[in-house]
Amino acid sequence: MIIVLGVLIAASILCLILFRANAAQLLKVGSKTSSYSSHYVFVGDINDEFSKNIYEAAAAELSSRNAYLEYSGQDLETSYSVSDLMKMATYSQADGIFVVGDGTDEMTDQINNAVNNGIPVICVGGDCYGSLRQSYVGVTYYEFGQRMAQMFLADTQDQATREKMNVLILTSPEERNTNQNLIISGIRDYIQNNYLSFAYSIQSYEVGDGSLFTDVEDINQLFESGRLPDILLCLDESTTNHVCQAVVDSNHVGDVAIYGSFTNDTILNALRKNIISGVLTVSPEEIGKKAADSMTEYKDSGFVTEYSTIDIQSVTPDNVDKYVASSTDSSDDSNAD
Amino acid sequence: MTGTAKKKKMHTIGEKLIVTYSIATAFIFIVNALLFMTINQATDRINEVYSSNVKINTLTEDIDNLQTALSDYLGTGSSSDLSAYYAAENTYSDALAGLTISGADEKVNGMIDDIAGLTDSYLDVCHDALSNARGGNVEEYAANYDTANEIYGFLKSSLYTLNGLQLNSNSESYTSLQHTLSALEVFSMLILIAVLISELVFTLFLTRSLTAPLETLSREANEISAGNFDVPAIPVTGNDEVSVVSTAFNEMVSSIRGYIVQLKTSMEHENELRENELLMDAELKDAELKYLQAQINPHFLFNTLNAGAQLALLEQADTTYRYLQNVASFFRSKTNREKQVTTLADEISLVDNYIYIINVRFSGSIAYEKMIDDDLTNVSMPSMILQPIVENAINHGFRDLTRPKKVILSVYGLGNSTAISIRDNGHGMTQEQIRQILTGNVPVRAKGDETNGVGIGNVVNRLQLFYNTEDVIDITSAGPEEGTEVILYIPKP
Numbered sequence: 001m002i003i004v005l006g007v008l009i010a011a012s013i014l015c016l017i018l019f020r021a022n023a024a025q026l027l028k029v030g031s032k033t034s035s036y037s038s039h040y041v042f043v044g045d046i047n048d049e050f051s052k053n054i055y056e057a058a059a060a061e062l063s064s065r066n067a068y069l070e071y072s073g074q075d076l077e078t079s080y081s082v083s084d085l086m087k088m089a090t091y092s093q094a095d096g097i098f099v100v101g102d103g104t105d106e107m108t109d110q111i112n113n114a115v116n117n118g119i120p121v122i123c124v125g126g127d128c129y130g131s132l133r134q135s136y137v138g139v140t141y142y143e144f145g146q147r148m149a150q151m152f153l154a155d156t157q158d159q160a161t162r163e164k165m166n167v168l169i170l171t172s173p174e175e176r177n178t179n180q181n182l183i184i185s186g187i188r189d190y191i192q193n194n195y196l197s198f199a200y201s202i203q204s205y206e207v208g209d210g211s212l213f214t215d216v217e218d219i220n221q222l223f224e225s226g227r228l229p230d231i232l233l234c235l236d237e238s239t240t241n242h243v244c245q246a247v248v249d250s251n252h253v254g255d256v257a258i259y260g261s262f263t264n265d266t267i268l269n270a271l272r273k274n275i276i277s278g279v280l281t282v283s284p285e286e287i288g289k290k291a292a293d294s295m296t297e298y299k300d301s302g303f304v305t306e307y308s309t310i311d312i313q314s315v316t317p318d319n320v321d322k323y324v325a326s327s328t329d330s331s332d333d334s335n336a337d
Numbered sequence: 338m339t340g341t342a343k344k345k346k347m348h349t350i351g352e353k354l355i356v357t358y359s360i361a362t363a364f365i366f367i368v369n370a371l372l373f374m375t376i377n378q379a380t381d382r383i384n385e386v387y388s389s390n391v392k393i394n395t396l397t398e399d400i401d402n403l404q405t406a407l408s409d410y411l412g413t414g415s416s417s418d419l420s421a422y423y424a425a426e427n428t429y430s431d432a433l434a435g436l437t438i439s440g441a442d443e444k445v446n447g448m449i450d451d452i453a454g455l456t457d458s459y460l461d462v463c464h465d466a467l468s469n470a471r472g473g474n475v476e477e478y479a480a481n482y483d484t485a486n487e488i489y490g491f492l493k494s495s496l497y498t499l500n501g502l503q504l505n506s507n508s509e510s511y512t513s514l515q516h517t518l519s520a521l522e523v524f525s526m527l528i529l530i531a532v533l534i535s536e537l538v539f540t541l542f543l544t545r546s547l548t549a550p551l552e553t554l555s556r557e558a559n560e561i562s563a564g565n566f567d568v569p570a571i572p573v574t575g576n577d578e579v580s581v582v583s584t585a586f587n588e589m590v591s592s593i594r595g596y597i598v599q600l601k602t603s604m605e606h607e608n609e610l611r612e613n614e615l616l617m618d619a620e621l622k623d624a625e626l627k628y629l630q631a632q633i634n635p636h637f638l639f640n641t642l643n644a645g646a647q648l649a650l651l652e653q654a655d656t657t658y659r660y661l662q663n664v665a666s667f668f669r670s671k672t673n674r675e676k677q678v679t680t681l682a683d684e685i686s687l688v689d690n691y692i693y694i695i696n697v698r699f700s701g702s703i704a705y706e707k708m709i710d711d712d713l714t715n716v717s718m719p720s721m722i723l724q725p726i727v728e729n730a731i732n733h734g735f736r737d738l739t740r741p742k743k744v745i746l747s748v749y750g751l752g753n754s755t756a757i758s759i760r761d762n763g764h765g766m767t768q769e770q771i772r773q774i775l776t777g778n779v780p781v782r783a784k785g786d787e788t789n790g791v792g793i794g795n796v797v798n799r800l801q802l803f804y805n806t807e808d809v810i811d812i813t814s815a816g817p818e819e820g821t822e823v824i825l826y827i828p829k830p
């Protein structure tokens with residue numbers, strides 16, 4: 001009888017222990033905790049995929065170092081401009097700011113204000129040259145222009161020497177800054193340095209007025225007008241995206257050689273289908289990681305290199321799949337990190 | 338064995354019950370306490386869920402009040418508005434310090450950090466505005482107010498967003514916790530049922546362990562009370578009062594069996610002794626008889642008596658001759674052991690001989706009358722019946738009798754029987770004496786009694802054995818000194 005009692009009590013105690021353990025586990029719902037040693041803010045266009053990719057890479061890298069990177073304005077009910085978000089980041093006294101520089105005076109002032117308030121700023125993807133930012137991680141826009149020229153020259157040089165080709169560079173009014181100009185300068189200088197100025201006529205065309213969807217309308221009208229250039233250059237991801245769609249909608253695939261900037265699913269799909277001839281891109285993951293390294297280096301030592309270059313990749317219909325595969329591998333590696 | 342059992346510490350039934358029910362009660366209490374604590378914890382968590390929203394709402398109101406207080410003071414410059422501002426600032430700061438959200442993720446914590454940073458910036462600008470206002474620098478504090486307003490806008494937006502995030506998160510938590518609570522309730526019920534079943538099983542075990550020995554005890558006690566002592570020993574388990582009673586019961590049964598065996602043996606021995614005694618009596622009698630017979634050689638006796646009779650005849654002593662003939666005839670009949678059954682005529686003849694001899698001894702003092710139906714005297718009957726009866730009548734009925742003595746022997750038919758009556762006019766017999774004789778409880782005759790050795794009891798027994806009935810002899814007496822009549826009923830052939 002004692003044995004039976006002992007077995008019953010032992011079984012009941014075991015059940016109770018399991019019950020308490022399960023109950024404790026269940027009651028942990030919603031009670032996960034988090035802590036971090038540093039709080040950084042990322043300021044950029046929340047609708048821009050490229051910026052978002054840079055943010056995610058930087059956030060992952062900083063998370064491994066017990067730091068939290070907030071995407072400013074991501075969850076706010078009110079929609080703020082990038083400039084206002086920059087102000088908010090400064091007022092919130094973040095430990096550091098990553099900002100996609102647009103080269104405008106306003107942004108430069110905001111960056112200076114933050115730095116003057118003791119907040120280190122690192123420009124990523126786009127620079128505000130002349131500001132007090134600690135470092136810039138991204139591409140050299142002049143070099144970007146030269147690489148773009150190199151890309152379309154490689155495809156069209158022979159034809160251009162026989163018959164002069166019109167090159168139309170689509171610009172964005174939001175980027176009334178040195179970045180676009182640097183790209184255009186790079187293109188021109190490359191052509192000139194290769195003694196092909198006679199073969200190419202280069203013009204720029206501003207699409208949109210900064211309001212929503214005006215750039216799309218302008219691009220559509222360009223294609224519908226039928227007055228298309230021989231070569232169309234897009235200097236940002238958004239313009240490249242709209243052009244890929246417009247050329248298909250207007251049934252002008254193959255009528256114009258299109259070269260764009262950066263990648264997303266739409267652009268990669270267009271490359272596979274030969275809708276566009278090629279794009280130049282950089283790895284946002286690489287930018288994010290290097291930016292995180294730069295910020296950490298600055299926080300630890302007080303010094304950081306002013307400029308970290310990122311490799312520019314050209315993606316064509318021939319190597320688009322290889323590019324995608326390598327991007328997936330590097331993404332998995334960064335997640336694993 | 339008993340001594341060894343007593344050396345082990347006894348755990349009484351009371352102790353067992355107390356310990357067991359104490360453990361069971363304590364166990365149930367602990368289980369209930371744990372379940373209560375857990376469910377209480379769950380309800381507390383549920384209550385906590387929306388506390389963060391309450392705090393954020395309070396904070397939003399406080400920042401509104403603070404902004405209003407700032408605006409009021411900058412508008413009026415009054416000290417009361419300044420006091421109101423500082424009060425609002427303290428209220429807001431306290432509320433902000435209390436804004437801790439347990440289990441917040443990085444996003445929420447980041448937003449809280451932003452609010453804290455924005456608050457610091459806001460308060461710095463407010464203090465600059467107050468300072469400039471006190472200093473009368475209108476442009477400065479106007480600019481400060483614009484900046485403060487801008488930051489206030491950021492704060493409101495952040496608080497609103499945080500509130501929304503927390504509401505979503507808390508709603509999820511609340512739903513999860515509700516499910517958890519439901520699961521806990523079900524789990525608790527299962528636990529309680531399991532514990533209840535355990536307790537019931539245990540109680541059954543305990544009850545069984547207590548009642549089983551008692552049932553066995555009562556069953557075997559019933560068997561023993563019904564006379565069946567051949568019951569197995571009760572198995573003794575445990576060490577409580579029941580085991581003590583069971584042990585005592587087993588010992589008692591064993592002792593009773595032993596006593597029974599002893600008693601049986603003793604009775605058998607006693608019977609054996611009695612049997613031996615009887616055998617010895619029989620043997621003794623047989624030996625006495627043989628001795629007597631040996632002493633009295635029949636042929637020698639007859640020859641001696643015949644010689645005496647011849648001598649008497651020679652001497653012309655007729656009376657003596659006749660006497661000796663009667664004596665010889667009497668003893669011849671007595672010693673003829675082969676004649677177990679004789680005729681009534683022979684018995685009458687023997688009675689005649691006997692009375693002749695007695696009358697010779699006692700000078701003819703006994704009158705003898707016979708009324709015999711000769712047709713009935715051929716009936717067979719056991720030998721040595723009538724003479725002992727007559728002898729008994731003379732020895733006991735006529736002892737010390739002074740009046741004339743008379744014996745009447747009658748033989749007559751009576752239905753299917755031949756009645757033989759021997760009547761005397763002696764002392765008579767009491768009813769008790771008659772009863773004793775008829776039931777075979779004849780008193781032992783005193784040593785030295787002059788009899789022929791065959792008592793009346795022997796006569797009654799042989800008659801009853803011969804005719805296989807007790808109604809073969811009857812003795813009547815009208816009372817003391819009224820004589821006695823003995824009637825034999827011999828069935829006719």
